[in-house]
Amino acid sequence: DTEVTQTPKHLVMGMTNKKSLKCEQHMGHRAMYWYKQKAKKPPELMFVYSYEKLSINESVPSRFSPECPNSSLLNLHLHALQPEDSALYLCASSQQTSGQETQYFGPGTRLLVL
Amino acid sequence: QKEVEQNSGPLSVPEGAIASLNCTYSDRGSQSFFWYRQYSGKSPELIMFIYSNGDKEDGRFTAQLNKASQYVSLLIRDSQPSDSATYLCAVHTGGFKTIFGAGTRLFVKA
Numbered sequence A: 001d002t003e004v005t006q007t008p009k010h011l012v013m014g015m016t017n018k019k020s021l022k023c024e025q026h027m028g029h030r031a032m033y034w035y036k037q038k039a040k041k042p043p044e045l046m047f048v049y050s051y052e053k054l055s056i057n058e059s060v061p062s063r064f065s066p067e068c069p070n071s072s073l074l075n076l077h078l079h080a081l082q083p084e085d086s087a088l089y090l091c092a093s094s095q096q097t098s099g100q101e102t103q104y105f106g107p108g109t110r111l112l113v114l
Numbered sequence B: 001q002k003e004v005e006q007n008s009g010p011l012s013v014p015e016g017a018i019a020s021l022n023c024t025y026s027d028r029g030s031q032s033f034f035w036y037r038q039y040s041g042k043s044p045e046l047i048m049f050i051y052s053n054g055d056k057e058d059g060r061f062t063a064q065l066n067k068a069s070q071y072v073s074l075l076i077r078d079s080q081p082s083d084s085a086t087y088l089c090a091v092h093t094g095g096f097k098t099i100f101g102a103g104t105r106l107f108v109k110a
Helices: none
Strands: A004-007 A010-013 A018-025 A031-037 A044-050 A053-057 A064-070 A073-079 A087-094 A109-113 B004-006 B011-014 B019-025 B032-038 B045-050 B054-058 B061-066 B071-076 B085-094 B097-100 B104-109
Touching (some): A004 A087, A010 A018, A018 A031, A018 A087, A031 A073, A044 A073, B011 B019, B019 B032, B019 B085, B019 B104, B032 B061, B032 B071, B045 B054, B071 B085
Parallel strands (some): B011 B104
Antiparallel strands (some): A018 A073, A064 A073, A087 A109, B004 B019, B032 B045, B032 B085, B085 B097
């Protein structure tokens, strides 16, 4: 089973709203990732958690706040977003085996900021 | 700057033909290489991974890796209209960093 789930599938929010994206995997993977993907562009890495600790923050604005409550869950808290933040947000996980980081993606959350 | 280059396409092939997708990468120390398929509006789906030089076959898909030339390719045999998608080449460069190419759009004409 290589399933990563994400909720919600779609989200529309105003620039003053606070919302959260959720991601879950039950494959025993110890690394979890958030990516942002704009239309016709490749995924861009935002954050990586390894063993529930933040390992990489790719200079993401503070209006995006990640959280990893446990090894199976990953959240992305959103606050005061801008219209240019509209994109497909992808969660991924990997087993964290040195040199062979096969990442499995969830279905994504399509976010529209008005 | 570590880079992964792909021809953006579109690559158009007739149904039943072989589609050949190519990718080059700049980081000679890269160890793991992946091909993802992405349908419009959907998330990337892992098609193949390859770690060693040579060919790796899985059904209609063959990945080829040449580390000396820093080149990885994906062949799709007996292409079907359902193979029409964007194919992303991804290279694991170390730690948790995987760099994605911009993708090649493939159209398979019925």
